[in-house]
Amino acid sequence: MPHADPSITVTLLDWYGRHGRALPWRMPPGADAPPPDPYRVWLSEIMLQQTTVAAVKPYYERFVNAWPTVADLAAAEPAAVMSAWAGLGYYARARNMLACAKAVVGEHGGRFPPNAAMLRELPGIGDYTSAAVAAIAFGEAVAVVDGNVERVVTRLFAIEAPLPGARASIRRHVAALVPPDRAGDFAQATMDLGATICTPKSPACVICPVAAPCAARAEGRQTLFPVKPQRARKPLRRGAAFVALRPHDGAIWLRRRPEGGLLGGMSEPPTTGWSARADGAVDASEAPVAAAWASIGSVSHGFTHFDLELTVWRAEVAADPPGEGWWSPPAALAHEALPTLMRKVVRLARPEPALASG
Numbered sequence: 303m304p305h306a307d308p309s310i311t312v313t314l315l316d317w318y319g320r321h322g323r324a325l326p327w328r329m330p331p332g333a334d335a336p337p338p339d340p341y342r343v344w345l346s347e348i349m350l351q352q353t354t355v356a357a358v359k360p361y362y363e364r365f366v367n368a369w370p371t372v373a374d375l376a377a378a379e380p381a382a383v384m385s386a387w388a389g390l391g392y393y394a395r396a397r398n399m400l401a402c403a404k405a406v407v408g409e410h411g412g413r414f415p416p417n418a419a420m421l422r423e424l425p426g427i428g429d430y431t432s433a434a435v436a437a438i439a440f441g442e443a444v445a446v447v448d449g450n451v452e453r454v455v456t457r458l459f460a461i462e463a464p465l466p467g468a469r470a471s472i473r474r475h476v477a478a479l480v481p482p483d484r485a486g487d488f489a490q491a492t493m494d495l496g497a498t499i500c501t502p503k504s505p506a507c508v509i510c511p512v513a514a515p516c517a518a519r520a521e522g523r524q525t526l527f528p529v530k531p532q533r534a535r536k537p538l539r540r541g542a543a544f545v546a547l548r549p550h551d552g553a554i555w556l557r558r559r560p561e562g563g564l565l566g567g568m569s570e571p572p573t574t575g576w577s578a579r580a581d582g583a584v585d586a587s588e589a590p591v592a593a594a595w596a597s598i599g600s601v602s603h604g605f606t607h608f609d610l611e612l613t614v615w616r617a618e619v620a621a622d623p624p625g626e627g628w629w630s631p632p633a634a635l636a637h638e639a640l641p642t643l644m645r646k647v648v649r650l651a652r653p654e655p656a657l658a659s660g
Contacts, residue, residue: 310458310512311479311488317511318491323498325355326362331487338486340414340439341372347434348399348426352392352606355497361390373412376403384567385639393565393641398426416440438486445476446489450496456528457500460517464529536608541576542584543601543612543644545651546591546619548629554648555590555619556638557627564605569630570644571651572623576610584613591624593617601646610643616651 319331327346329338345365349358364386369375375383380400387396402425406414414435415421421432436442447455452465455472463471480488499506505524507513518524546555556569564578572590574582582588586595595615603610622629630638635648 307479307515310515311481313511314491314495315481315484315487318487318494321494321498322490323355323494326359328490331490337441338439340435341375342366343439344372344402344414344427344431344435345375345399347431348395348402349390351395351431353390357390361387371412372403372406372414375400376407380567381639384569385637388568388639389642389645391642393568395426397561397567401425402427414439417442418444434489437480437489441483441485443480443482443485445473445480446485446492447473447476448493450493450500451476451489452528453502454492454496454500457505457518457524458512458516460521460523460527462529464531468528536604538609538611539576539578539581540584540611540613541574541582542586542588543571543573543614543647544586544589544595545571545614545616545647546593546623547616547651549618549620551631552652553629553631554635554652555623555627556630556640557625565641565643567639568641568644569639570641571647572627573612576612578605578608586615589615589617591619591621593619599650601643601650603643603646612643612647614647614650 315331322328322331325346327338327342329335346358346362349361349365365375368382368386369378378400380397383400384393384396387393390396405424406412415424416436417440418432418436421427421435422429427435430446430448433444433446434448437444437446447469452469452472455461455475456468459475461468461471461475476492495510495512499510503525507516507519507524510516510519513519516524518527547553548555554571557572559565559568559570561567574584574588576582586597589595595617598614598616600611600613603612632652635652640648
């Protein structure tokens with residue numbers, strides 16, 4: 303176990319009390335503050351995975367207004383949840399979130415388990431989220447390590463091992479610093495320090511509360527941490543999307559993607575069989591219906607492990623295409639569960655302002 307420097311903990315908590323971010327899901331810092339609502343802590347942590355605070359805030363407000371409790375969310379229609387999530391990305395999070403809400407209600411009487419070990423058994427909750435909810439909502443003295451914390455700790459202690467192999471060492475250093483009485487505040491303080499001061503490219507060391515004990519700063523090597531392995535170049539996949547327009551009202555034919563896999567359960571204009579491992583057809587040979595298809599350009603989108611380029615085809619189609627689907631009039635498009643990629647496709651075919659959001 304690394305040697306704990308209590309001055310780091312005390313200094314960070316003091317800084318957090320004066321400079322911590324005011325976020326809609328947080329309670330004010332301090333040992334006497336009322337405990338946060340575990341549902342809201344969990345909801346925010348699920349949304350914040352691989353997503354910025356600025357992007358999450360309106361989605362968080364939308365969800366807590368629509369589903370104020372975990373029981374409300376567990377009873378929600380999946381299509382409504384996916385529609386409310388549309389544009390936030392990483393859609394498996396939304397499916398797992400709904401499954402987790404149902405498990406909390408069905409298996410735990412509507413109350414989140416109070417420790418990280420039990421939380422980790424719920425759908426969609428891994429090591430980080432279980433620790434964050436346990437520390438912030440229940441005060442369990444566990445190490446909470448996200449990307450911001452990794453950056454702060456590898457700089458504080460000049461941890462030379464590259465990620466992801468360094469994570470065990472990072473976790474041990476964090477565990478040595480966690481105060482037993484304010485674990486949640488300490489977790490949020492460290493995350494805030496990484497988000498606002500100990501930033502990836504231009505850390506503001508001059509105003510950093512823990513600049514004095516920072517080993518990387520003493521060596522002038524702040525921006526070299528955390529050490530990361532060389533990233534392989536992402537492959538480029540290709541496919542096609544077909545926007546069928548109904549002549550008399552401009553409605554677009556949409557279908558629902560299969561529940562499993564990328565963008566599962568979300569809505570889309572029909573596309574060819576692209577995936578992370580294979581291209582789909584880019585011409586009109588796999589159009590959903592015979593029509594005078596015209597190519598109108600392409601859209602690009604980046605996924606975690608690959609980039610995608612879709613050629614967009616458009617045609618007027620009077621009859622319903624074969625297979626399950628529905629016509630979505632222009633006024634309804636903004637409320638469809640269209641992921642960002644598919645909004646790009648629809649926007650190229652019909653550049654209405656209603657699709658600018660999300």
